[in-house]
Amino acid sequence: MRTGERGLLTAALTVICAVTVLAAPGTAFAAPAPPPAPAPAATPAPDKDLEAVRARLDRLYHDAAVATDAYNGAEEKARKQSAEITALTKRITQQRQRLAELTDRAGAAARDQYRTGGLSPTARFLLGDDPGRFLDDAGRVLQGQRAASGLITDVSRAQRDLKDYADDAAARWKELEADRKARAAARREIRRQIDTAEKLESRLEKKEKERLAQLEREAAAKAQTAWLGTGVLDGTDGTTSVRGEKAVRYATAQLGKPYVWGAEGPDSFDCSGLTSQAWAAAGHPVPRTSQEQWRQLPHVAVEDMRPGDLVIYFDDASHVAMYIGNGKIIHAPRPGRDVTVAGAGSMPILGVVRPDATHVPAPPAGRATGPGGGSSPR
Template sequence: MSKRSTTTMAAVALVCAVTVLTAPGAAYATPGPRPSPSGSPSGAAGTPPSALRNTDLEAVRKKIDALYHDAAVATDAYNAAEEKADKQSVEIVKLAQKIAAGRKKLDRLKSGAGAAAREQYRSGGIPSEARFMLSGDPQQFLDHAGRMYQGQQATKNLLSELTRTQKDLAGYAEDASARWKELEEGRKKKAAAKKKVERQIKQAQTLESKLEKKERERLQKLEEEAEREAQTAWLSSGVLKEIDGKATKAGKEAVQFATAQLGKPYVWGAEGPKSYDCSGLTSQAWAAAGRPVPRTSQEQWKQLKHITVADMRPGDLIIYHDDASHVGMYIGDGAIIHAPRPGRNVTVAGAGSMAILGVVRPDA
C-alpha cells in the first residue's frame, strides 16, 4: 500500500488494553501543509543535527512524513499496476486457449468442406438433385428428396460455421494483441512507480539518518505526540460513544488474521506472509475470511460500500488521507490494526490518529 494465519480475539483485547488510545508506532500524523522533501534538517545554516530545536525537528518530521506519504501513493500505483497485470495475464491465457480451440475447430470444418468438394468432383460436378431427376425413377427421387434438402442445409451450415469461426479467431487474436499492449504499458507504469517508491523511501531514510540517536528518539516522540493529539481530538468529539457495531463472523475472522500479523515488518508491495504493506494486510485479512477485496486502499475506497464512522464495526476498513493512500482495520474500542510505513511493524493504533477519509465495509 501472496499468506494465511489465524489467532484468537483475546489477543486483540490484550493489545487494545495496553495501547489503544495512545496509538504508538502509527504511520502518519494528521497531515498538515505538505512541505518540500528537499532541504537540510538543520534549523539554521551551520547548525549541527545535535543542536536541533524541537521546532526544527518538527519540520524534519513533517518532511519525512511527506516523503513516506508520497511513497505510499506510489506504492498504491505499483500495486494497482501489478493487480491489473495479473488479470491481463489471465485474460491472455484464456484467449490463447480460445484461439487453440478455434483453430482445431477450423481445421475440422475445413476438412468437412474438403470432403464435400471431393464428392462433387467425383460426381462430375453434377448436383445430386439433377442426378436424381435424370435417373428416370420418380420413387428414387422422392426417397432422396429429403436427404438432398438436408445435405443442402448441412453444407450451408458448414460454410456459415466456417465463416463464423474464422471471424471469432480474428477477434480473439485482436483482443490478445490489445491485452499484450496493455500489459506492456502496465509494466512501464509499474517500473516507474517502483522507482518513485524507492526514491521517496531513500530520501526519507537519508534525512532521518543524518540525525543523531537522541534526535531520532526525540523525533519518534514527536510522532507519537502528534498521533496522540489527533486521537484525543477524535475521541473528544464523542464519536466512540456512538460506535457500538458488533463484528460479523467474517469480520471476526478478518480481525483474527490481522491480529496474528502484529509485529511483522512493513514492506512496500508485500502481501504476506512475512511482511505487509497497509492494503496488503487488509486485503489478505479479508481473503482469509472468505471475502476478497481490492488490493489497494484507493480501490477499496472506490469499490466497497461506504458507511458512517458511527456505524462501523470490527473488521471494517478505515481509509485515511484525502487521496485514500492508507488503510487500517478497525478492531473496536477506537483502535485499528495497520501496517504503518517502512521502518515500522504491523501494530495497533488509534483509529483517529490519522486524518480519516471514510469507512468501507467488505462484508456489506
C-alpha cells in the first residue's frame, strides 16, 4: 500500500472510532444548560391568615392602649402631686418665717424679764415707792404674762405645723417617685407592644397590607350595620347642648392629625387626649384618661346619647371617642392612624358618658350595649 493511501485509511479509521465512542450507550458528554426558570411570584397570604394577623394586631394595639391609659393616669397624678408639693413648699417657707418672728418675740420677752430682775409682784410692791404705780404696772405685767403664754402656744403650734408640712411634703415626694417608676414601666410596655405590631406589619407584602386594611374596613362596617340594625338610635333627635356643640367643633377641627400616645394636642392626640381637650375647649374640663372619664362622668343610656357625649369602648374602658350624631364618632384610633370619623358601633361599646349632664345617675351594671363587636380602635 502506498504511503498516500495508508494516510487516508488512518484518517478514516480515526473518524469511525470517534463516532463509535460517542454513540456507545452510557457515554457521558456535556449538554447545553437550560435557561434558568423564573422565580415563582410571591403568593399573597390567604384571608384566613390575614384575619389571624388582624386579630393579633388588635390585641397588640389594645394592650398598648391600656398601657397608654396607665401612663396618662400616672402623668396626671404626677402633675397634681407636683402642684401639691409646690404649695407645701410655699407653706413651709411661710411657716419658717412665722416661727422666726415668734422666736424673736419670745427672745424679746425673755430679755425684758431679765431687765426687771425677775422679781415677783409681791417683792416689787414691798420695795416700791409708789403703790399706785405698782398696781398699774401689775396690770401690764398680767397682760404681758398672758401674751407670753399665748406666744409660747403659738411657737409650739408653728413648730408642729412646720413638721406636719415637712412630713406631708416628704410623703408627696415618695408618691411622686413611685408614679415616675409607674410612668416608666407603662412607657416601656407601650413601646414594646407598638414595636411588635410594627414588626408584624412590616413583614406583609404591599398587596397583603391592602387586603388587611380592606378586611378591617369590612369588619368595622359589619359591626356598625349590626349595631344600627338593633334600632338603638331610632329615638334620638340629634339635639345637644351649647357646650356639646363647642366640643364637637373642636374635635372636628382636629381631623387628619396623627395619633401619638400621651399627646394632648395641638399637633397630635391620643384617644382621651382628644376628648379631654375638646371638652376643655368647651369650657368644661373632664378627666384625662378614658378609664377616669368612664368612672367619674355621668352615665347616660346609649339610646339617649347626643353629639358631644363620650362613647367608651371595651370592657376595660381603654378607648374613648366623641359622638357627633347620625351614628358617627370622631376619635384618635391608634399608632399609625390619624384622627378620623368612624361608625359608633364599629367597636364594642361599654357605655356612654355626658360631661355636662345636670344629673348623675348610678353607673350601669355590666355592659351598656348589645352588639357592636369589631376590631380594636382603628
